[in-house]
Amino acid sequence: MPDAPEPVRWPDPATEVDAPDPAPFASSATSPLDAHAMAALLRSVGLSDDEIAEARSHRHLELLAIEHLVLPETPSHDLAEISEATGLSAELIAQMWRSLGFVEPRRGDRIFTEFDVGMLSTIGRFLDMGMIDDDLIVQMARVIGSSLARVASALVDAIDPAEPTNHHLGATEHGDDDFAAVAPVLLPTLLQVMDFVWRRHVQAEARARMAREHAGTDPDHRAVGFADLVGFTALSQQVTAHELAAVVDRFEAIAYDTVSRLGGRVVKMIGDEVMFSVADVRAAAEIALTLSETYRDDDELSDVRVGLAAGPVLQREADLFGPVVNRASRIVNIAFPGAVVCSEEVHEALADEPGLVWKTIGPRNLKNIGRIPLFVLRREAVAEPDHANHEEAEHRRAERRAARVAEIAARREERHRRRSAGEDEAPAAPTDGPEPKET
Structure with missing residues (x-):
């Protein structure tokens, strides 16, 4: 040879x-x-x-x-x-x-x-x-x-x-x-x-496959979730491109950090939506709940709604396909802001899991799928939400978000103004210290 x-x-x-x-x-x-x-x-x-x-x-x-x-x-x-x-x-x-x-x-x-x-x-x-x-x-x-x-x-x-x-x-x-x-x-x-990074990903993928084979688990059985940012379409029509970029950056940062930290994988970002996957259904539930809680508590973003399903999927070129993916995608569309809604398969797998509370919302009709039973998932320590307090908190968060994106936009416009004033000239030295670092 x-x-x-x-x-x-x-x-x-x-x-x-x-x-x-x-x-x-x-x-x-x-x-x-x-x-x-x-x-x-x-x-x-x-x-x-x-x-x-x-x-x-x-x-x-x-x-x-x-x-x-x-x-x-x-x-x-x-x-x-x-x-x-x-x-x-x-x-x-x-x-x-x-x-x-x-x-x-x-x-x-x-x-x-x-x-x-x-x-x-x-x-x-x-x-x-x-x-x-x-x-x-x-x-x-x-x-x-x-x-x-x-x-x-x-x-x-x-x-x-x-x-x-x-x-x-x-x-x-x-x-x-x-x-x-x-x-x-x-x-x-x-x-x-x-x-x-490529070498690390190849190594991680090889290790994950060896671990699944050693455990005897079905490599094609996955939990799949979608988290959708509430109100993004309306927001995109009201803010500038710079402000919208700040929102998207923050949304993606939280998604990647949360999903990866809890053992899952971000399959892809779809505009104002993140698709994630993990082999363990309990880990998927933890990811879904943590995403809901993290976005709810963030000053710059609105709530997300999360849809979760589990079962056999087709894995191809790092993407996932099949009825389970379609179910999770349809479920998220009917969830209320801040809610985690799960398919029957997820509920059956975790019905006796300590620390989780389930509430049936009955069979719902999903587009191109039909009527299927659905369940809302919450942590045991979390009581029913107080809608009045929630609306007041959301109003305060909206005010803080507006102030933050306005601050970022103002800084960006100042840099553009200084460039337009003359690229060959050094700007005047600041009198009040360096420009604050953007975070």
């Missing part, structure tokens, strides 16, 4: 691009960034003075720098040429490209680099050795492409000062353009972080 192909090495912008030493820019958090040094950095990756000036006028310096630092090679091959160079059919390359989430290459478009040639040649050798097949390549391309597209989008959002987020990479009191200065060091570090 021939030796396995050598892996293709990704070009390192920190060492293989003729860029200035990033050390001089490390002080940009305490002193204004020199405009000439910034221009030198951008010229070093092949940008002309006209391109730099145009990007500056449109406030796109960060994005322009990232575009050239991430993949410094110039595209030089079209689909036919890369097919000939790699030995792979043009049809397979185009299918892989689509599966990765990119626009299908048109005839004659030179969009492929020498790095692409090397990577596809390696895949071709694996195909020739029979280690992988076309279907597996396309499937993995689909998973990798969709996952990394989210990572890339989040990264660019954090870089682009025009995006409605309240935390930006490289942002300092002297302006968001400082990111372009630290990019040659930061980008390779982010690649290392992604590699580390």
